[in-house]
Amino acid sequence: MSTEPITRKLMLYFPECETEKPIVYHLVKDYDLIINIFRARVTPEEEGYLVLDVTGTEEHILQGTEFIRSLGIRIDAVNKGLAWDENKCAQCGSCVPHCPTNALSIPDRNTMEIVFNTEECIECLSCIKVCPFAAVSSLF
Numbered sequence: 248m249s250t251e252p253i254t255r256k257l258m259l260y261f262p263e264c265e266t267e268k269p270i271v272y273h274l275v276k277d278y279d280l281i282i283n284i285f286r287a288r289v290t291p292e293e294e295g296y297l298v299l300d301v302t303g304t305e306e307h308i309l310q311g312t313e314f315i316r317s318l319g320i321r322i323d324a325v326n327k328g329l330a331w332d333e334n335k336c337a338q339c340g341s342c343v344p345h346c347p348t349n350a351l352s353i354p355d356r357n358t359m360e361i362v363f364n365t366e367e368c369i370e371c372l373s374c375i376k377v378c379p380f381a382a383v384s385s386l387f
């Protein structure tokens with residue numbers, strides 16, 4: 248297994264009873280991971296969400312995710328907290344200059360089609376504020 252650091256995006260879903268566990272503390276201290284939290288909604292005694300990047304060796308990330316799962320917390324490595332609905336998108340382009348990472352972009356100036364690259368999205372939510380057609384929404 249490579250010892251080069253890699254970064255994984257994770258969306259964590261906490262059931263009601265698990266929101267007070269100091270997960271980030273343990274990921275940093277016990278598994279030597281660097282954590283970058285994009286968004287969080289963690290309210291005591293309610294279900295919660297955390298969207299974050301974890302950076303470290305593959306082995307440490309695997310151990311860290313096993314630890315998270317052992318606490319009854321669900322990990323979704325694919326889903327993001329932001330959804331872009333292609334069918335609602337009117338291709339108006341209003342969101343593009345407001346997206347700091349080019350996650351929403353117009354790669355082909357001939358077609359002028361909007362493309363959403365979920366990997367680039369840092370969930371700043373700027374696009375939600377400017378989209379006149381509610382084509383982007385927050386999952387939480």
Ligand code: SF4
Nearest residue numbers: 346368369371372374
């Ligand atoms: S949430 Fe921010 S980074 Fe993600 S697509 Fe919207 S503007 Fe871009």
Ligand code: SF4
Nearest residue numbers: 336337339340342378
């Ligand atoms: S602002 Fe909304 S409707 Fe316009 S291109 Fe962006 S996502 Fe599509």
